[in-house]
Amino acid sequence: MKKILFLIALATVSVTSLSAQKYFTRDGMISFSASTPLETIEPTNxxxxxxxxxxxxxxxxxxxxxxxIFEKALMQEHFNENYLQSGKYPKATFKGKIVDAESIKWTKNGTYPVNVKGIMTLHGVSKEIKTTATIQVSGGRIIATSNFELPLSDYEISIPSVVADKISKTAKVKVEVALAELKR
Amino acid sequence: MKKWIFLILAIGLVAGLAIGYYMYNEPLEGMDSQEAEITISAKDLYASFDTDEANANATFLGKVVEVSGEIQTISDTEEGQPSILLDAGGMMGGVICRLDQGITGSFSVGQNITFRGECTGKLMDVELARCVPVE
Structure with a gap:
């Protein structure tokens, strides 16, 4: 009986210590630009x-x-209904790994350039991408930033020829997230 | 006579172009001037997504929703607007209302409130974009 209690206690402790090493936010900022000289397209989430x-x-x-959120209502409507079909594919996800995570000292203030690799899922299409990112540790918070390009054709996003000149064929994505330690 | 027809056509053309240009550049309509399509409590809205997300997406996605609940947390983003999390009785998530640009007001944890916004789906929480408080 005592053994079982001890095991339960041990399991609880190890779970707690693991979860303490996670950082989380629900208010991250992701924006992209698909602008051309003819049109500014720079929505933010x-x-x-x-x-x-x-x-x-x-x-x-x-x-x-x-x-x-776009500046122009019509642009946002086309983006959702025609290009990204957000009714059918409401989310975009990225699941991956910081390849050189061991170089980061998570408890010490500093800025660390890193490489990230993983699977981007967008418009129902999953593709591996690689990018560079910056991890900034500042007073217990983590600020992660990254810039990368996504060719629309990789994700089967087709733009009608009428507006083809107005929309860039590659979206320049900007990620800027501030994460705090996840407390349970 | 010909002159008149030409003049009318020209005016029509200019007006058409002006309307087209206006519609093309029209900004997003604020939630202030929109009617809610669905009125629901934060608890019920979260429960709908939690039990059957696909079905809830079909019902709520892109709709103007008025949601009521108790403020659980207020997160102030560095640039821009606060996001207000309404308690939905769940352990894992609630209903998060992201305030529209220019919307200000005093909000406090524990306060009962109603927001109107566009339902954009669920990640951890059910999300409402471009929210305005409803009196």
Whole structure:
């Protein structure tokens, strides 16, 4: 009986210590630009969820497509209904790993350039991507930033020829998330 | 006579172009001037997504929803608007209302409140974008 209690206690302790090494936010900012000289297209989404596991370097991001706010109503409508089909595919996710996570000292203030690799799922299509990112440790918080490009054709997003000149064939994505330690 | 027809056509053309240009550049309509399509409590809205997300997406996605509940947390993002989490009775998540640009007001944890916004789906929480408080 005592043994069982001890095991339960041990399990609880190890779970707690593991979860203490996770960082989380539900207010991450993800924006992209598909601008051309003819048109400015720069929507922003301030509701991205992000989790970084410091122990393993595993990162997970998720964002709702309808949460991208455009300046023009018509643009937002076309983006959702025609290009991204957000009714059918409401989310975009990224699940991957910080390849060189061991170089980061999570408890010490500093800025660490890292490499990230993982699977991006967008518009129902999953593809492996690699990018560079910056992890900034500042007073117990983590600020993670990254810039990368997504060719629309990789994700089977087709733009009608009438507006083809106005929309870039590659979206320049910008990720900027501030994460706090996940407390249970 | 010909002159008149030409003039009318020209005016029509200019008006058409002006309307087209206006519609093309029209900004997003604020929630202030929109009617709610669905009125629901934060608990019921979260429960709908928690039990059957696909079905809830079909019902709520892209709809103007008025949701009422008790404020659980207020997160102030560095640039921009606060996000207000309404308690839905669940352990894992609630209903998060992201305030629209320019919307201000005083909000406090524990306060009962109603927001109107566009339901964008569920990640951890059910999300409402471009929210305005409803009196």
């Amino acid at each position: 301030k509701g991205a969820t992000a989790v970084i596991d410091a122990a393993t370097g595993v990162v997970e991001f998720a964002v709702l497509i309808k949460g991208f």
